[in-house]
């Protein structure tokens with residue numbers, strides 16, 4: 261859904277659903293996934309509706325993913341790191 | 357940042373906590389990184405953005421302690437602060453706390469706004485500033501006020517052309533606002549109006565399709581956004597877009613000021629709650645101050661001034677200067693603040709939020725987390741639900757992971773209208789810690 265408009269000097273790789281994705285140093289996980297064409301980030305607990313980032317500033321929680329085994333991480337707030345394993349969240353119970 | 361610089365430069369012991377990985381806040385987000393890519397990269401984002409370079413440098417040189425990547429998740433009236441950083445939580449105590457958590461974009465609940473591919477205009481800008489990302493699919497910017505125009509310009513400068521620009525402002529508001537022109541015509545106001553006109557002219561020149569007086573937006577798509585349908589003038593239109601960016605002004609982020617227990621007042625002109633403050637930014641809770649857009653929307657220049665005014669007062673609270681000294685040092689900033697403030701009534705009248713998003717139709721989802729519609733909320737009111745906090749037990753509304761950040765303002769409006777009450781009578785969600793989810797392990801490991 262998004263493309264880079266300048267040259268990328270520090271690429272790194274991580275995994276989304278087991279698939280290799282290229283990102284760059286300084287990206288949040290959400291930015292990297294949007295650039296990598298990830299599709300939905302999670303499904304809602306109530307109706308399993310697909311969701312993807314809405315605000316990208318930590319408010320809406322529609323970017324929740326599982327990162328390195330930890331659920332409910334805000335992809336828009338977590339910097340991506342080389343080798344990170346990110347998974348979609350299939351509608352977990354609410355955290356509040 | 358401005359307040360912190362001043363405090364550090366006067367020798368106060370200060371710690372700045374920010375969730376972002378680098379200095380800049382919203383307006384100057386990622387400014388240091390963009391600056392390393394040279395002048396063109398900065399210029400693409402506009403002249404105001406470049407002003408952040410000097411501020412960030414001053415902040416770095418000020419000598420204040422700075423913890424980037426730190427999320428504050430609890431603040432008590434006794435001025436205890438809990439902050440999560442690198443997966444660990446730390447407990448701190450302070451003599452004075454200055455909350456400067458900024459603004460959020462007003463939620464825009466329209467049919468289809470929960471579909472993947474629907475974002476805020478600010479979100480598109482965040483990708484542009486911090487990740488050099490541009491839309492690569494047909495996209496639409498929809499909204500009113502300065503931000504959509506600015507982001508349209510930033511996209512065009514970087515090489516992406518919106519399929520359409522949907523101006524949701526209403527011409528009658530523009531005319532009504534003109535009555536406030538005389539009062540507003542100081543230098544800041546003239547600068548602001550000139551900037552707005554220049555952005556509009558640039559958009560016209562670009563040849564992007566612009567629809568005016570847009571109403572009844574509806575985003576279509578089964579699993580993701582595919583198109584947006586709307587009315588403009590008398591005609592109905594449909595524009596294909598896999599990315600739809602919405603905006604309807606900004607409101608103070610009230611999560612943290614509510615959490616501490618600061619008293620809030622309803623600002624009828626800005627149509628939002630804001631913390632009740634004195635002229636220096638002191639809230640109703642002793643030693644807890646608020647500055648910037650979190651205190652009420654004033655824009656970047658006034659946020660910097662408010663930060664400085666609060667810093668002078670903090671020096672007094674800390675016993676470093678007396679009131680006379682504070683007043684003397686603050687006099688120039690106070691005058692500048694008055695000039696900045698004069699322009700707000702004009703802006704507020706030009707771009708009031710649209711009624712259809714304040715109080716959306718029955719089928720529109722209000723609480724994104726728990727998927728509660730405005731209709732369900734009205735039904736709950738009919739069954740005896742008396743306010744936002746009861747709506748939680750009726751519908752789980754506001755109890756999902758976002759803790760009511762996105763539904764709170766709408767829930768209050770919908771319940772107030774349904775019960776025939778004022779907004780003040782209706783009130784707002786009670787906010788409880790933690791502000792952001794922290795794992796039990798993190799709490800167990802708490803370093804104090």
Ligand SMILES: Cc1cc2nc3c(=O)[nH]c(=O)nc-3n(C[C@H](O)[C@H](O)[C@H](O)COP(=O)(O)OP(=O)(O)OC[C@H]3O[C@@H](n4cnc5c(N)ncnc54)[C@H](O)[C@@H]3O)c2cc1C
Pocket residue numbers: 317357373374375376380381382383384404426427428429456457458459460461478479481503506606612647648649650654655656657659791
């Ligand atoms: C999405 C968006 C985009 C905007 N873009 C522009 C623009 O391009 N040009 C313009 O003139 N104005 C813009 N504005 C308005 C502009 O943000 C404000 O006028 C200005 O930034 C206000 O400054 P501030 O210091 O009050 O808050 P901000 O600059 O918003 O800074 C608030 C800071 O608080 C941090 N924070 C919030 N909660 C926590 C917490 N719990 N723990 C730790 N840190 C926290 C945030 O990470 C942020 O860095 C934008 C507003 C928004 C919401």
Ligand code: FES
Pocket residue numbers: 290312313314315316317318319320321322323324334335336337
């Ligand atoms: S996209 Fe909204 S919280 Fe991450």
